[in-house]
Amino acid sequence: SSPRTTINGKKQIRKAPMAAGAWPILGHLHLFGSGELPHKMLAAMAEKYGSAFMMKFGKHTTLVVSDTRIVKECFTTNDTLFANRPSTTAFDLMTYANDSVAFTPYGPYWRELRKISTLKLLSNHRLQAIKDVRASEVNVCFRELYNLCNKQNKNDGADHVLVDMKKWFEEVSNNVVMRVIVGRQNFGSKIVRGEEEAVNYKKVMDELLRLASLSMLSDFAPLLGWLDIFQGNMSAMKRNAKKVDTILEGWLEEHRNKKKKSSSSSSSSSSSSSSSSSGENDQDFMDVMLSIIEETKLSGRDADTVIKATCLAMIMGGTDTTAVSLTWIVSLLMNNRHVLKKAREELDALVGKDRQVEDSDLKNLVYMNAIVKETMRLFPLGALLERETKEDCEVGGFQLQGGSRLLVNVWKLQRDPNVWSDPTEFRPERFLSENADIDVGGQHFELLPFGAGRRVCPGVSFALQFMHLVLARLIHGYELGTQNDEDVDLTESTEGHVNHKASPLDLILTPRLHPKLYEY
């Protein structure tokens, strides 16, 4: 029934139905202790209450939506109203949230940072400039993979090797992201090898994510805030924040020194015609930020904090997300071998077997592109998108008060049977036929793995280019198998900040090209 009714000619706007079962102070928070995945629980509730209903998360009134039409309204008509993310104590304390593009409230400062992010750091021009650096970091990991096969061959004559691909994807993501953002070379590989700087960083970041995923009761129910203090979470966060800052401070210092050195050497040899060694392709994001900050006054913020906050946002935005996505994609391929076969046929037809896949091939891998979309449809990492409105507004004909939160159930939306045929089936072909015009950039509200509206992920192209390269190299270069040909376990977990595969992904890899092609 329409939420809008007319009584004596007067328009009345109704409130969305409130879910039953709220407790005093905690509201519906107690439901999340059941062990069920939040997006699945909310999807079941939507079956009962409809595609827009209200919940209370402690003190926060929240509108939960899972209907394409309503979501579109939120991210178009109402987009400026919903352009804030709710703050959390954990992110406030440990990620410079107030200065960070990912968390700072919508306003002039966010707009400046966002412009820098999309035009200077993650633009197509910049992505082109970092192409070789990205390839060299990816190659390091592929070389190691091949060496593993060789070692195995020497040990027992077997030409294949069992690899924990979840870990390997983490390694390659860390290699690329850390090189491109803060200039650390082979950083993921160094974590695996146990080198001190890398291991310390990993420990601090793991702790950050662990603390962030602990639900801070005081964020939801201030009256229970003393419990957090009692549990010591807050002081653990403050300690960790110092460690995060020490690491970023060290990198910033190093970048500043390098810049000083190169500007003094370029001024002393300015008459020489030799090309500068610090060309655009050698610049990482921190270098770019340093140059920009010198020219811009970012709403009077502390320059160092802005640089550290931006780099941290990009590192956190780019590492786990790409690694976990790759894990899901390959897991689904293992459980749908006909799709894997077709992907390999596409590669063999386009690239052949006499050379490796190159960046320039990627745009032509239409079927692989469809595989990536279809995986992100079934397993969105951000299964729930959260925003907050400062002002009263109307959503789907329902009234929403200023200060309320919006929770978009992306997982449910992307399995809506009214939009997708056979919604739970893994069928990449749908993106070649009936859904061919739908992409993941946030313009099509039935598919939102990168979010939508003003705060849509600015790293979409970065992520897709990187993931396509790794996938293509892997599928083209190796036969992939599982032990006893078993299916991969697809159990999800929302511990940590993205929706990831709970168990490892152990695969048997067998090189399938001429050995010469593996000399990266």
Ligand code: HEM
């Ligand atoms: C497969 C990989 C990735 C996925 C699935 C992903 C997903 C998302 C999602 C769902 C959001 C929230 C969007 C919204 O609220 O509408 C987001 C925001 C963000 N992402 Fe990504 N992301 C990925 C890769 C990256 C990469 C590679 C970077 C940077 C190098 C990045 C940087 C960011 C930043 C900075 C934000 C906050 C933007 C803002 O608030 O203005 N992400 N991402």
